[in-house]
Amino acid sequence: xxxxxxKAIPIIEFSSVSFSYGDRRIIKDVSISLPPKKITAIFxxxxxxxxxxxxLVGGQLNPSKGDVFFDGKSINRMKYSDLYSARRRMxxxxxxxxxxxxxxVFDNVAFPLREHTNLPSRLIDDLVKMKLHxxxxxxxxxxxxxxxxxxxxxxxxxxxxxxxDPELIMYDxxxxxxxxIATSVIANLIQKLNSALGITSVLVTHDVEVSLKIVDHCxxxxxxxxxxxxxxxxxxxxxxxxxxxxxxxEIDGPVPLHYPSETYEVDLGIKHAG
Amino acid sequence: MHRATxxxxxxxxxxxxxxxxxxxxxxxxxxxxxSASDGYVVxxxxxxxxxxxxxxxxxSAGVVVGRVxxxxxxxxxxxxxxxxxxxxxxxxxxxxxxxxxxxGLLGEQYxxxxxxxxxxxxxxxxxxxxxxSAMVLEKVIGQFLFNKASESGSNN
Amino acid sequence: xxxxxFLKGFVAIGRITVDGVWKIGAGTKFILNVISRSRMxxxxxxxxxDEIFFTGTLSLIIIIVSGLFVGLVLGLQGYETLKxxxxxxxxxxxxxxxxxxxxxxVVAALLFASRAGSAxxxxxxxxxxxxxxxxxxxxxxxxxxxxxxxxxxxxxFSMPLLAAIFSAMGIIGGxxxxxxxIGVDGxxxxxxxxxxxxxxxxxxxxxxxxxxxxxxxxxISLFEGFDCVPTAEGVSRAVxxxxxxxxxxxxxxxxxxxxxxxxxx
Ligand SMILES: Nc1ncnc2c1ncn2[C@@H]1O[C@H](COP(=O)(O)OP(=O)(O)OP(=O)(O)O)[C@@H](O)[C@H]1O
Ligand SMILES: [Mg+2]
Numbered sequence: 001x002x003x004x005x006x007k008a009i010p011i012i013e014f015s016s017v018s019f020s021y022g023d024r025r026i027i028k029d030v031s032i033s034l035p036p037k038k039i040t041a042i043f044x045x046x047x048x049x050x051x052x053x054x055x056l057v058g059g060q061l062n063p064s065k066g067d068v069f070f071d072g073k074s075i076n077r078m079k080y081s082d083l084y085s086a087r088r089r090m091x092x093x094x095x096x097x098x099x100x101x102x103x104x105v106f107d108n109v110a111f112p113l114r115e116h117t118n119l120p121s122r123l124i125d126d127l128v129k130m131k132l133h134x135x136x137x138x139x140x141x142x143x144x145x146x147x148x149x150x151x152x153x154x155x156x157x158x159x160x161x162x163x164x165d166p167e168l169i170m171y172d173x174x175x176x177x178x179x180x181i182a183t184s185v186i187a188n189l190i191q192k193l194n195s196a197l198g199i200t201s202v203l204v205t206h207d208v209e210v211s212l213k214i215v216d217h218c219x220x221x222x223x224x225x226x227x228x229x230x231x232x233x234x235x236x237x238x239x240x241x242x243x244x245x246x247x248x249x250e251i252d253g254p255v256p257l258h259y260p261s262e263t264y265e266v267d268l269g270i271k272h273a274g
Numbered sequence: 275m276h277r278a279t280x281x282x283x284x285x286x287x288x289x290x291x292x293x294x295x296x297x298x299x300x301x302x303x304x305x306x307x308x309s310a311s312d313g314y315v316v317x318x319x320x321x322x323x324x325x326x327x328x329x330x331x332x333x334s335a336g337v338v339v340g341r342v343x344x345x346x347x348x349x350x351x352x353x354x355x356x357x358x359x360x361x362x363x364x365x366x367x368x369x370x371x372x373x374x375x376x377x378g379l380l381g382e383q384y385x386x387x388x389x390x391x392x393x394x395x396x397x398x399x400x401x402x403x404x405x406x407s408a409m410v411l412e413k414v415i416g417q418f419l420f421n422k423a424s425e426s427g428s429n430n
Numbered sequence: 431x432x433x434x435x436f437l438k439g440f441v442a443i444g445r446i447t448v449d450g451v452w453k454i455g456a457g458t459k460f461i462l463n464v465i466s467r468s469r470m471x472x473x474x475x476x477x478x479x480d481e482i483f484f485t486g487t488l489s490l491i492i493i494i495v496s497g498l499f500v501g502l503v504l505g506l507q508g509y510e511t512l513k514x515x516x517x518x519x520x521x522x523x524x525x526x527x528x529x530x531x532x533x534x535x536v537v538a539a540l541l542f543a544s545r546a547g548s549a550x551x552x553x554x555x556x557x558x559x560x561x562x563x564x565x566x567x568x569x570x571x572x573x574x575x576x577x578x579x580x581x582x583x584x585x586x587f588s589m590p591l592l593a594a595i596f597s598a599m600g601i602i603g604g605x606x607x608x609x610x611x612i613g614v615d616g617x618x619x620x621x622x623x624x625x626x627x628x629x630x631x632x633x634x635x636x637x638x639x640x641x642x643x644x645x646x647x648x649x650i651s652l653f654e655g656f657d658c659v660p661t662a663e664g665v666s667r668a669v670x671x672x673x674x675x676x677x678x679x680x681x682x683x684x685x686x687x688x689x690x691x692x693x694x695x
Contacts, residue, residue: 058568087570098565101556112569115576157565164569280483287487291591294598295637301620302526302601303629329631338625 011036012057012168012202017066019052026052027063028224034217039194039201041211043246044221050204051095053221054170057202058092059083070168088116091166095173097157099145105132105156106141112163131159136185150177158186162193168200169193175207183207187214208247212236220246313362314398315343318372319353324408326374326383332358334387339364342385358385360396367392371404383408453653460656461649464582467575471583477576481584485546489592492541497529497596500537501603504528509608518608519618523626525604530627530636531692534597536684539643541596542589543676547651550581551672554655555665578656582648589644590637597636635691642683647676 012034019027026049034040044050055061056068059075067074070086078086099108109128113119119127132138135155140148148156154177161169171190175183191214194201205211212218212232219229220243228235228243238244323345332340340360348355360366369390376383396402471478508524554577557563563573601623608614627633651672658668 055564060564060567084570084572087568090568092565092568094561094565094568096561098561100562100565101560102553112571115569115571160569280480283487284479284483287482287490287588288591290490291486291595294591294594297598297601298530298594298633299629302530302598302623303627303633329628331625341628 011069011071011200013069014056015067015069017056017063017068019049019056019061019063026224027056029066030224030226031066032219032226032229034200034202036200037194037198038216039190039203039214040217040219041203041205041215042219042221043205043208043211045246046206048221049224050221051172054092054172054202054204057168057170058087058090088164089167091161091164091169093154093158093161093169093171093174095176097150097153099148099153099157099160101145103145104141105137105143105145105148108145108156109159109163112160116164127163128159131163132156134162134189135159136182151179151182154178155182155186158189165197166199168202170202170204172204173206174203175205175210183210187211190214212247222246313340313359313364314396315357315359316396316398316400316402317355317357318402318405319348319351319355320374320405320407321353322407322410323354323356323374324376324383324410326356326385326408330382330384332360332372332385332387334364334366334389339387356385360387366390366396368394368396368400369404370396370402371406372402373406374408376409456657457649457653460653461582464574464579464652467572467579468583470572470575471580477580478583478587481580482588483584484549485542485581485585486588486591488549489542489545489588490595492545493538493592493596494599496537496541497534497599498603500533500596501525501529501600501605502607504533504600505604505607508604509612509614518614519622521604521608521614522601522619522623525608526601526623526627527632529597529600529604530632532636532684532688534600535593535636535639535643536680538593538596539589539640539647539680540677542585542592542644543647543651543680544673546585546588547647547672547676548669550585550648550651551655551658551669552665554578554581554652555658555660555668558656558658559660559662559665578652582652585648585651586641586644589647590640593640593643594637631692635687638691639684639687642687643680646679646683650676650679 014030014032017027017030018025030053042050042053052061056063057070057075059068059078062076068076071089073082073086075083075086099105100111103111106128109131110124113124113127117124129138129141132141135158137152137155137159140152140156145153145156154174158171158174169190174186174190178186187210190201190203193199203211203215212235215232217229218232218235220227220235222242228238228240230238235243235247238247326342326345328342328345330342331338332342340358343357343359345357346355347353358372366387367390369392371388371390373386373388374383375386390404504525505521508521509518512518512521512524554563557573557577563577566573566576605616605619609616609619654668654672654675655665658664
């Protein structure tokens with residue numbers, strides 16, 4: 001088990017973590033650690049347990065076996081109050097934004113600031129404007145969340161996630177539903193936040209091309225297991241056919257997209273099994 | 275909605291609510307006359323209280339001046355001891371008398387308090403000696419029939 | 431065949447029992463959790479005021495209008511009946527006692543459950559299904575303390591006020607129809623009422639009832655919201671369950687409380 005050498009830098013470490021919903025095992029005996037102050041991407045097909053992975057880090061789910069360490073302490077064994085102070089150091093961008101629908105864009109971003117600080121409202125005003133500016137939505141501050149497009153909502157959620165300047169940010173699918181420009185804006189932002197502020201970032205995504213350009217480390221998951229990890233270069237050059245299939249976006253390969261069955265043509269009666 | 279608007283409407287709601295409570299307490303209920311802990315308690319013994327119940331009104335000259343607080347059976351005298359709480363602002367002479375009366379022919383029963391002529395006033399813990407029991411309808415009717423019967427008997 | 435149907439019946443009974451017991455246990459734990467996190471609500475009156483607005487002020491109109499109509503009907507029916515016995519003046523007593531003891535707390539609570547209770551369930555349910563509660567947790571804000579507990583206390587304070595307003599409006603309605611419209615003597619209306627309505631025995635007991643009902647409706651509404659299946663359909667089912675369960679709870683509790691409060695002291 002590798003412990004973080006430099007102090008006060010959060011590091012996530014899974015030590016033989018398993019998790020199941022009822023009888024369905026979603027995460028199977030995963031042991032990995034994420035490098036501090038780096039951007040790590042987690043790749044994997046839909047339903048492989050990537051969101052579950054992030055929820056385990058945030059302590060919203062508890063592993064059925066093993067431990068999730070955050071900054072050297074086990075998240076799942078923490079006292080309630082310790083868990084909450086650990087979460088104050090994390091930011092999470094939810095897959096569907098999860099904005100507060102009864103608050104305006106401004107109030108959404110201001111929410112964590114108002115809950116956790118006693119800053120005067122002038123200062124909160126400025127901070128919120130800065131965060132919104134960073135995601136290119138300063139002009140949308142007074143809009144209601146219902147008036148936002150999906151992509152805008154994602155960016156507002158991102159502004160909210162970085163409001164408290166966390167040490168660790170988890171992005172769940174930050175690029176889905178964004179146009180190419182917004183995608184580059186967000187990708188840029190993730191990179192900037194990471195390098196300028198020394199934030200550790202975890203990126204869960206399907207968008208391999210964009211993310212390979214910005215990340216420092218990749219983890220590829222399939223079926224609840226880690227099937228490979230390394231730098232983007234290593235991943236690109238990987239000979240592991242499963243990884244190659246995922247990176248290149250081949251429809252069917254060693255990672256079976258389809259349940260084992262007769263070939264499609266046979267199933268449709270175009271060809272006869274033979 | 276603006277903070278101030280919300281505050282205003284919450285203020286309106288709470289005010290209306292408390293006005294409702296005050297209305298119930300003073301206009302509808304009898305909180306203005308006396309409350310349960312206010313006033314003094316006097317007792318009286320009756321041979322028969324009929325259907326008198328706890329909380330029945332105590333009236334003097336038709337005005338509610340108190341309520342029956344408890345009714346217990348006295349094992350020694352074999353009579354009913356009734357304690358009544360009389361409102362603080364009502365004063366009665368020591369030699370007042372009480373009787374169990376019925377409102378209307380079949381109405382609820384209450385205690386009637388008739389003032390006497392004494393200079394001293396009733397005080398907490400006093401016992402009223404002059405009592406008149408309830409008129410029990412069956413007895414009255416029974417007596418009436420008996421009288422009639424004996425009347426017609428003597429006529430023949 | 432027969433045996434099979436019997437077996438199915440037992441299974442159904444068993445399931446209902448298990449579900450019911452689970453709900454009672456989980457609901458109790460839930461409400462203890464909610465109450466134990468009340469500190470933030472009272473440190474930040476803003477939260478409480480917003481919820482009193484949400485549960486109380488927004489229910490004001492329906493309570494006032496319903497109270498008035500119930501009073502009008504009671505006055506009319508009561509007058510028609512009492513007139514035959516020559517005691518039309520007692521209509522004030524009849525209206526006041528019916529409202530203060532029973533109809534005020536019960537009907538106001540039923541209206542509260544369908545107006546505010548269902549809204550609370552929907553709000554919590556939607557926040558859950560759109561991950562707003564999760565997001566709050568990840569921002570290190572306790573969703574119980576920040577969202578659920580203020581709602582609980584807001585409803586808790588609103589309910590007795592709403593019941594009092596309902597009763598007061600009902601009595602005013604009764605007054606309007608019998609005294610102003612029909613012409614019953616106004617003095618007798620009020621004096622008979624005052625002579626027969628006891629502040630402690632009737633009015634306060636009615637208020638205690640509404641406090642108990644408020645507690646029950648709030649617990650049910652918030653628990654159903656928190657416990658719902660996080661989908662659109664799940665939320666809508668939870669709202670339905672809130673209204674049905676609350677109504678049953680109010681009527682059952684009313685029976686129990688009446689038995690304790692108003693019979694043989
Ligand atoms: N609340 C739940 N109860 C039961 N099963 C669940 C629940 N949430 C998720 N799952 C299951 O867990 C598995 C992993 O879900 P998860 O959300 O982690 O996938 P994901 O990798 O994030 O997928 P995607 O890329 O589509 O977001 C899925 O197969 C899903 O069916
Ligand atoms: Mg996901």
